[in-house]
Amino acid sequence: MIRFLLKRLALTLPTFFALMFVTFVMIRLVPGDPIEVRRGERGISPERLEQLRHEMGLDQPIWKQFVDYVWAILHGDFGTSIVSKTPILHEFATLFPATLELTFCAMIFAIVLGIPAGVIAASRRGGVYDQSLMGLALTGYSMPIFWWGLILILVMSNTLHLTPVSGRVDLIKFYYEPVTNFMLIDSLLSGQKGAFWDALHHLILPTIVLGTVPLAVIARMTRSAMLEVLEEDYVRTAKAKGLSTYRIIGVHALRNALIPVVTVIGLQIGGLLAGAVLTETIFSWPGVGKWLVESIGRRDYPALQGGIMLISTVVIMVNLIVDLLYGLINPRIRHAK
């Protein structure tokens, strides 16, 4: 197991380096300079531009900038944002918990509803349940996120008054200093009555919106994996032995069907961590997705490079955990030479 882990970790190193290089080069290929892009109609004199570029080290040859950057990263220095002049690690640490909290809730939502939906659809193959559940999954999968979010706000918040429109907590009723930047935890730590429920309330709509696509994907994947497994010999044997349907599906079939589903979940988490931009924008969620998109617009090189590196680290770690989970679910992988 440890050898397996070390092997997987070693494989991530080239990925990191390639990512670092690609991010660094790509952002510099985008036309527009971080200084000029902030100047709008006003413009800047060539002398002042040169001076500012020099101060930021942008007048150095690209290879030199890259070597300096790698050197700094190896020393744990991700640089300082050109826009806010705040260390990237600090900005990331403030914003990432919000993204993580939302991603976590969205994944729980997708898994808790998606796997049972897939199992039900597979066990009633071709029936009404199957048709309608898969129809819903296809609709969910094709739903434009922005539209879906706005529709939910209009119906749930503005018409039915069931949920707040956006934000993470009621700004008037509750005020406490963030400790962990996870709102659910901070609201509990604050000791303010009702804060936790309010924070939970604020999570409902963004969770549904962000969780819809993964929910659809997981449901469809579970269904097809289940269908495959249900035709295996051992399931037929189990049936012949007279086991109950519940036991056949719940104990024997599902565990084997879960392997491809876990892969999909892993991939979805990676996508959600960096791809929650639209959800974060609609619900004013202070996460890293929106921060990265704004950094592209502002050509904030350090924020973009640092942000992508840090998110990649998390995504690679998640994939590593997923790989380890395979081993737990399927011993054949663990013991494979």
Place this chain on the structure above:
Amino acid sequence: MKFKTLFGAALLASTMLVAGAANAKSLVYCSEGSPENFSPSMNTTGTSLDAARPVYNTLVQFTPGTTQVEPGLAESYEVSDGGKTITFHLRKGVKFHSGVNGFTPTRDLNADDVIWSFGRQWKPDHPFAKVSGGSYDYFNDMGMPDLLASIEKGADDLTVVMKLNKPNAPILANLAMDFATIQSAEYADYLMKKGTPEQFDQIPVGTGAFSFVAYQKDAVIRYKANADYWGGKPKVDDLVYAITPDATARYAKLQANECQVMGYPNPADLAAMKANADVQVLEQAGLNIGYLAMNAQKPPFDKVEVRKAIAMAIDRDAILKEVYQGAGQKAKNPIPPTMWSYDDSTVDYEYNPDKAKEMLKAAGVEKLDTDLWWMPVQRPYNPNAKRMAEMMQADLAKVGINATLVSYEWGEYRKRLQAGEHQMGLLGWTGDNGDPDNFLAVLLGCDKDGKPNAQNIPKWCDAKFNEDITKAAEITDPAERTKLYQDAQKIHHDQAPWLNIAHSTVFEPIRKEVTGYKVSPLGKHEFQNVDVAE
């Protein structure tokens, strides 16, 4: 017994707390983004300036809702020495916020704070000049380093004497701009000693109507009313900026009363907003201009007849309807109608393609291949430059002009326009300080040798026009200045270096319960006089 007393006291205290919380009045403003930091001298974006404004004051200030300059931290000022010396008399007893970031001021505002605040932006050897990156764009853009000769303490601690290298009337309007905010020299010393000077720009301490409480990036900024405010305690106790980047979500929050004032509505939502009984939509002509510049240094646009013919070939009413969707006003002068010295007697060019064709023929232009540049971004004065360029292209085709559409990345676009690579190009401007000089001199002025300023996109120089605007900047008599600027507008009309397209309208939706809110022509969001009805 002891337990009972304690319990009773606790109950009383909690009741008072709850009652206090219930009585506290809050105002939530749905803002559009996070500030870069809280020092106005370092920022140029409206979002950042709005975030620092509740905390700070300037020597002179704009009367809310106008571009008129009125006394601020300076209760009076005198101009002497032929306009080259301005003496400011500071208000007595103006307090800096106490208790923010562990800082307790030991003295009131005085001349040292004024000298410190300008010195930071002006003198490279100032102890804070390099803190937080040290880029003071507005101070430089407004030409302050060339204008200022000295800023010194006057006869007493509350007198500041500002000496200029040459007389300059617009400087008072410049000093009402956010970059000229007065910050606390004592707070700066305190942080320097603490070893955290960069906090000066992140945790602001000022003299403003609200003191800073907390900021969470991309989420919220909190302020509380300054009970000692020299202008009187604000009417709301807590001011909250709920950072809400999406315009539709801002409106949804306004509807749900999660915020009471919102900025920058989506034009598509305006009709619904106006129909909503809980919302009132305030509007005002923006202090901006969108224009089509014709490069006077490139033939055939060096001929005034050609420029005039193009002005008559383009159907601006259609553009207003299609591109501005009614949220704009056709422009006949390069300055907006809300600005003093606006020349209402100007007779605008009519849309007349037949006449335009004749004029072009008379000028010897029958078939013309040219370019037409459009900027790749949405700006306050031009919501959709590409669509506008397409409409203009179709109009020009009708008079025999074949215009090829050109665009570049925004920074590159502006740079190439300033270098004069274009023949025809779309651009615009939003005013900084409400002074006509900020439009006419910046956008159409030339230097002594007849070389156009960098931002003179038509690359047009007219000796009389230049003489008018130069003289108007050096004298202080408003009537005389008005006359000169009106004359300049007449020259602009007759010479048509650019086609005035539109001044866009600024809309600000607020809840019905909100009173005292004024739309600023300068695009500021200010809350010191705002109240919320229970």
